[in-house]
Amino acid sequence: MTGHATRTSLASELTAIGLSAGDAVLVHAALRRVGPVAGGADVILDALRDAVGPDGTILGYCDWQLGDAERDDPSLRPHLPPFDPQRSRATRDNGFFPELLRTTPGARRSGNPGASFAAMGGRADWFTADHGLDYGYGPQSPLGKLVAAHGKVLMLGAPLDTMTLLHHAEHLANIPDKRIRRFEAPMLVDGRTVWRRFEEFDTADPPDGLADDYMAEVVEAFLATGQGSRGRIGRAQSVLVEAAPLVAFGVDWLERALGRIG
Numbered sequence: 030m031t032g033h034a035t036r037t038s039l040a041s042e043l044t045a046i047g048l049s050a051g052d053a054v055l056v057h058a059a060l061r062r063v064g065p066v067a068g069g070a071d072v073i074l075d076a077l078r079d080a081v082g083p084d085g086t087i088l089g090y091c092d093w094q095l096g097d098a099e100r101d102d103p104s105l106r107p108h109l110p111p112f113d114p115q116r117s118r119a120t121r122d123n124g125f126f127p128e129l130l131r132t133t134p135g136a137r138r139s140g141n142p143g144a145s146f147a148a149m150g151g152r153a154d155w156f157t158a159d160h161g162l163d164y165g166y167g168p169q170s171p172l173g174k175l176v177a178a179h180g181k182v183l184m185l186g187a188p189l190d191t192m193t194l195l196h197h198a199e200h201l202a203n204i205p206d207k208r209i210r211r212f213e214a215p216m217l218v219d220g221r222t223v224w225r226r227f228e229e230f231d232t233a234d235p236p237d238g239l240a241d242d243y244m245a246e247v248v249e250a251f252l253a254t255g256q257g258s259r260g261r262i263g264r265a266q267s268v269l270v271e272a273a274p275l276v277a278f279g280v281d282w283l284e285r286a287l288g289r290i291g
Contacts, residue, residue, distance in 0.1 A: 033067040034263040039076035046183075046260035047269045050082035053152060053180035055171075055194065055272070056089055058126035062186030064264035070129055073185075073263075078150065086150035086180075089127035089173060090193045091119035102215060111215035111222040112142035119147070125186070141165035142214050143229070152178070163228045164200065172197040175272045182272055186265030189245035194272055196232045198247075198279030204236055204287040238287060239272045251278045 048054060056077065066072050077087050093112055099105050110117070115138070119127040130136055131147035139157040140146045144165030148156040156178075161169035172194055175182075182194050199207075208231035215222050235243050248268065251257060256278075257270035 033065045034063060036072045036076050036079065039063075039066070039073060039156070039263060040079040041262060042262045043080035043183075044195040046262065046267060047258045048077075048080040048085075048181070048183070050080075050193045051084045051151075052081045053088065053150075053156070053175060053178050054081060054269075055146075055175055055180065056087060056126060056130075057182070057187035057191050057193065058124060059091075059183050059186035059188070059265065060125055062265040066263065069225045070125065073132075074126075074129060074133060077183075081150065081209060084151040086148055086152045087130060088146050088148045088156060088158060088175070088180075089119075089130040090123055091127045091131055091138065091145045092123060093145060094118040094120050094157060095142075095214070097212075100212065106215075106224075107126075109215055111217040112145075112196070114138040114140055114145065115144070115216040119145075123191075124190055125184075139171055141170070142172060142216065143174060143227070146171040151253075153290050165229060166196040166232065167200045170197070176276050180272045182270050182275065184248075184268040185262055189248040189268065190242040192244045192248055192275075195244045195247060195273060195279050196270065198276045198283060199232065199236060200230055200288075202280045202283040204283055206237065207231075208234075208237075246277070247279050247282050250282065251275055254278075 059217055060070050063073060119131055127147055130149060133139055136147050136149045137153040137157040139145045139160035141160040156171045157173050166172055210229050210231040213222050213224050217288050235241060256274055259268055
């Protein structure tokens, strides 16, 4: 491909890969892989909104920029700003897209600091409301709602081992010796900073016995069954999958790989 992608060309390619009006789609994006775009990164978001229409919803995984080293240093605790869904930055580890989405007028953000999601569109309020503060990748999360809503996940040039939806599969799977992470984090409550204790299945590393990039293996195995689709968005090799079938596949894969199913 030569020249610049446009809002129209990107929306057409998004439709061709399988996005439809009314879809809810969680987007992981490596925006630079899209190549030059007339109007820049905001046009990519505009094209996504065009593809799903006014009733559709775009989601992005934000997390939070506050790091463990800062949070766990007692001398820094009095100086740390609390998590505020309206102001706290998305972690840079997830690329530019989540912060682009979060800061676009009309976006909403869920209230779990470490597992927060941004959403924009017809069901943004529903997706981001009542996010469980403990076990934030479980059923009471935007990921759980994405499955319930028969939503989709778009890997827009993003590596397949960054498929956050598989953290939901990890939560649901009956696998031995799940690591539990307990920590404290500051939150903004009624205008003041409150340190709250959190409990979560550890998502920082894969379950014991699996490779660091095991998520890519799961997604590739899912695609090999004929489910999902591949396509090029701008210059970015991309993948689109339906959330519910992928989670069911991921749960089964994890339980087989880790010994719960013969």
